[in-house]
Amino acid sequence: xxxxxxxxxxxxxxxxxxxxxxxxxxxxxxxxxxxxxxxxxxxxxxxxxxxxxxxxxxxxxxxxxxxxxxxxxxxxxxxxxxxxxxxxxxxxxxxxxxxxxxxxxxxxxxxxxxxxxxxxxxxxxxxxxxxxxxxxxxxxxxxxxxxxxxxxxxxxxxxxxxxxxxxxxxxxxxxxxxxxxxxxxxxxxxxxxxxxxxxxxxxxxxxxxxxxxxxxxxxxxxxxxxxx
Amino acid sequence: xxxxxxxxxxxxxxxxxxxxxxxxxxxxxxxxxxxxxxxxxxxxxxxxxxxxxxxxxxxxxxxxxxxxxxxxxxxxxxxxxxxxxxxxxxxxxxxxxxxxxxxxxxxxxxxxxxxxxxxxxxxxxxxxxxxxxxxxxxxxxxxxxxxxxxxxxxxxxxxxxxxxxxxxxxxxxxxxxxxxxxxxxxxxxxxxxxxxxxxxxxxxxxxxxxxxxxxxxxxxxxxxxxxxxxxxxxxxxxxxxxxxxxxxxxxxxxxxxxxxxxxxxxxxxxxxxxxxxxxxxxxxxxxxxxxxxxxxxxxxxxxxxxxxxxxxxxxxxxxxxxxxxxxxxxxxxxxxxxxxxxxxxxxxxxxxxxxxxxxxxxxxxxxxxxxxxxxxxxxxxxxxxxxxxxxxxxxxxxxxxxxxxxxxxxxxxxxxxxxxxxx
Numbered sequence: 217x218x219x220x221x222x223x224x225x226x227x228x229x230x231x232x233x234x235x236x237x238x239x240x241x242x243x244x245x246x247x248x249x250x251x252x253x254x255x256x257x258x259x260x261x262x263x264x265x266x267x268x269x270x271x272x273x274x275x276x277x278x279x280x281x282x283x284x285x286x287x288x289x290x291x292x293x294x295x296x297x298x299x300x301x302x303x304x305x306x307x308x309x310x311x312x313x314x315x316x317x318x319x320x321x322x323x324x325x326x327x328x329x330x331x332x333x334x335x336x337x338x339x340x341x342x343x344x345x346x347x348x349x350x351x352x353x354x355x356x357x358x359x360x361x362x363x364x365x366x367x368x369x370x371x372x373x374x375x376x377x378x379x380x381x382x383x384x385x386x387x388x389x390x391x392x393x394x395x396x397x398x399x400x401x402x403x404x405x406x407x408x409x410x411x412x413x414x415x416x417x418x419x420x421x422x423x424x425x426x427x428x429x430x431x432x433x434x435x436x437x438x439x440x441x442x443x444x
Numbered sequence: 445x446x447x448x449x450x451x452x453x454x455x456x457x458x459x460x461x462x463x464x465x466x467x468x469x470x471x472x473x474x475x476x477x478x479x480x481x482x483x484x485x486x487x488x489x490x491x492x493x494x495x496x497x498x499x500x501x502x503x504x505x506x507x508x509x510x511x512x513x514x515x516x517x518x519x520x521x522x523x524x525x526x527x528x529x530x531x532x533x534x535x536x537x538x539x540x541x542x543x544x545x546x547x548x549x550x551x552x553x554x555x556x557x558x559x560x561x562x563x564x565x566x567x568x569x570x571x572x573x574x575x576x577x578x579x580x581x582x583x584x585x586x587x588x589x590x591x592x593x594x595x596x597x598x599x600x601x602x603x604x605x606x607x608x609x610x611x612x613x614x615x616x617x618x619x620x621x622x623x624x625x626x627x628x629x630x631x632x633x634x635x636x637x638x639x640x641x642x643x644x645x646x647x648x649x650x651x652x653x654x655x656x657x658x659x660x661x662x663x664x665x666x667x668x669x670x671x672x673x674x675x676x677x678x679x680x681x682x683x684x685x686x687x688x689x690x691x692x693x694x695x696x697x698x699x700x701x702x703x704x705x706x707x708x709x710x711x712x713x714x715x716x717x718x719x720x721x722x723x724x725x726x727x728x729x730x731x732x733x734x735x736x737x738x739x740x741x742x743x744x745x746x747x748x749x750x751x752x753x754x755x756x757x758x759x760x761x762x763x764x765x766x767x768x769x770x771x772x773x774x775x776x777x778x779x780x781x782x783x784x785x786x787x788x789x790x791x792x793x794x795x796x797x798x799x800x801x802x803x804x805x806x807x808x809x810x811x812x813x814x815x816x817x818x819x820x821x822x823x824x825x826x827x828x829x830x831x832x833x834x835x836x837x838x839x840x841x842x843x844x845x846x847x848x849x850x851x852x853x854x855x856x857x858x859x860x861x862x863x864x865x866x867x
Binding site for chain 1: 445773860
């Protein structure tokens with residue numbers, strides 16, 4: 217691994233204040249993810265796994281330490297700058313898909329590009345190509361409520377790829393799917409990894425964790441192993 | 445995202461819950477509709493007053509004979525003694541107006557003759573008016589063919605008549621009228637001219653006659669032929685009434701003298717007619733009065749508008765706050781996908797503005813339709829002015845923007861990590 221890491225956590229800590237009480241959610245977490253890696257983060261609930269996901273996704277700020285995303289130090293960035301970095305560099309895949317019910321499939325995939333200021337025509341062209349790529353060309357004009365769970369997650373994957381991000385963050389991507397569909401979605405993630413995408417997946421499903429190249433284990437707000 | 449795209453997204457979001465959106469708009473719809481309907485009624489009334497003044501002439505005053513209230517004793521007297529009820533202006537008085545009030549330029553008498561007008565063997569509803577040659581001049585009323593009455597018609601008591609355009613149509617249709625005679629009561633009059641079409645809208649306060657539906661004969665001839673007494677049969681009673689002049693139109697030398705002349709005239713007439721059987725109408729006063737009413741009306745309307753838009757705006761704010769609470773997941777997801785706070789703020793503000801804007805449009809349509817209905821049902825003239833539409837639209841939209849601000853700020857402050865929360 218010679219290239220700069222996509223994610224570089226250096227003694228990252230997150231302390232919450234709850235009614236004058238300080239709660240440490242994450243303590244001195246250091247790890248790196250390099251381009252093309254497929255990494256899973258595993259741990260029981262309350263372990264600090266979710267906090268790591270929020271920090272990785274720039275939805276939350278560390279209270280100590282340093283987080284470099286694709287070479288950029290993000291700790292001091294303001295809200296707009298983090299939004300913009302999130303928009304360009306991170307593709308989210310959620311457990312419950314989080315599609316927008318007022319938009320059709322193409323419209324959903326276009327959302328990240330619209331916040332990036334991609335012109336309309338270009339946006340639609342790229343969205344349609346991505347939808348074709350996840351095998352939903354025949355569903356492009358449908359609303360989310362007309363799709364099955366597996367189809368919705370495939371739309372979400374296409375949406376995560378819209379701005380060609382450096383990092384894909386998946387949060388329990390198969391948690392709301394039956395096993396057959398879950399397998400198809402896992403295969404799709406494997407395929408993305410094979411094509412060179414950098415993926416971090418948060419899960420507590422050991423089977424799913426085993427498919428990734430490396431597993432970072434978290435417990436009680438600290439990384440147990442798999443940091444490097 | 446540009447404003448157009450934001451608007452499209454907002455429309456789609458609102459379309460997800462159409463009934464809720466419609467109910468939310470209702471306050472604004474009703475408020476705007478009420479304002480539009482009321483404004484168009486008052487606008488119509490103003491137009492009507494102006495129209496009446498225009499037809500009557502701004503420089504003119506009218507004095508009308510008014511039948512005084514008959515006391516019971518008098519009525520008894522009347523039935524016992526075959527009494528002729530006499531009231532109103534005298535012809536001789538009219539000349540005095542001009543000598544006593546130097547600002548009066550012209551006086552034209554009008555005497556409405558209650559006589560049947562015959563077209564062949566058919567009775568018509570045409571009104572016969574005895575008047576002087578100056579009527580045309582004072583009302584700026586021109587003959588379309590032939591001529592109007594002349595002073596020599598009056599002096600020689602000629603039995604001639606001039607037809608209003610509507611009267612000509614009724615009497616002759618497409619036949620030539622030149623050299624023909626018209627039967628008025630028992631007498632015949634030679635037609636010497638036909639007047640131009642003078643449109644006068646249905647009248648409210650001033651009670652304008654329809655000039656087109658009249659036949660004009662020389663005043664002196666009319667008095668000579670028919671006299672001043674007319675008999676009217678009402679529910680089995682014969683009522684004999686003697687009126688010399690039903691109405692006089694006075695032209696005043698300059699516009700700024702109209703109101704003082706009107707005052708002097710009232711003073712003069714009150715002394716000569718203590719029973720109050722007259723009425724002085726000053727068109728300009730009517731205009732001022734209508735403007736005063738208008739002002740009061742406008743203030744009341746503005747208050748209603750402000751109140752209903754306040755209520756409507758609060759309704760929008762309430763629903764938008766509920767929307768924000770329900771759509772936290774959408775907001776968080778949008779933030780996760782890269783929306784900045786201001787993108788979220790714009791999106792939700794746009795929804796509020798669209799709600800009130802569409803509500804405003806619906807209200808304008810409803811108000812204009814309501815005004816139309818009132819016009820059809822009550823016969824009032826109404827006018828939906830562009831000013832009212834623009835005002836209603838602007839105020840409604842502004843209400844949406846004002847009351848949408850807080851929900852939009854709340855939406856923008858939603859913590860993006862809710863996107864990842866499972867419920």
